[in-house]
Amino acid sequence: MKYRKALLLAIVMFTPPVVGANDISVCQKIFTLSQSALSNKAKGINKDMLMSVLPPKQSENEPEPLRSMREIVEEVYGYQITNQFAYSVYRAELCVLRERGQALQVEFAKILPELNSCSSQAPECAMQLAGSKP
Numbered sequence: 001m002k003y004r005k006a007l008l009l010a011i012v013m014f015t016p017p018v019v020g021a022n023d024i025s026v027c028q029k030i031f032t033l034s035q036s037a038l039s040n041k042a043k044g045i046n047k048d049m050l051m052s053v054l055p056p057k058q059s060e061n062e063p064e065p066l067r068s069m070r071e072i073v074e075e076v077y078g079y080q081i082t083n084q085f086a087y088s089v090y091r092a093e094l095c096v097l098r099e100r101g102q103a104l105q106v107e108f109a110k111i112l113p114e115l116n117s118c119s120s121q122a123p124e125c126a127m128q129l130a131g132s133k134p
Contacts, residue, residue, distance in 0.1 A: 027095035089126035
């Protein structure tokens with residue numbers, strides 16, 4: 001059962017979008033993928049298992065959602081993320097900004113306390129931390 005979730009994650013992640021790469025549907029998948037990574041960690045699936053379903057890294061300029069998925073796994077397993085909704089909004093918004101060429105360099109460890117403190121009903125907080133809202 002554990003491995004079925006990881007396999008499903010890989011299938012969802014590598015299903016190409018129906019339209020161009022800049023389509024928002026790519027970033028909508030990031031929200032779901034981050035929720036899945038958080039859920040898999042909570043269920044005891046280890047980091048190596050999730051990383052094993054990803055193809056070997058080819059370059060520094062990987063396309064979304066592959067780039068985000070690698071980062072999500074590193075963040076989920078490297079930090080204590082208590083506000084899962086805010087985290088998923090943050091990752092999806094960061095994807096949107098990257099697709100637009102507007103992403104800021106943000107050190108995740110520095111924003112994590114604020115991200116965990118965001119109201120679970122206020123996605124604007126996570127969007128602000130991603131750099132899209134003033």
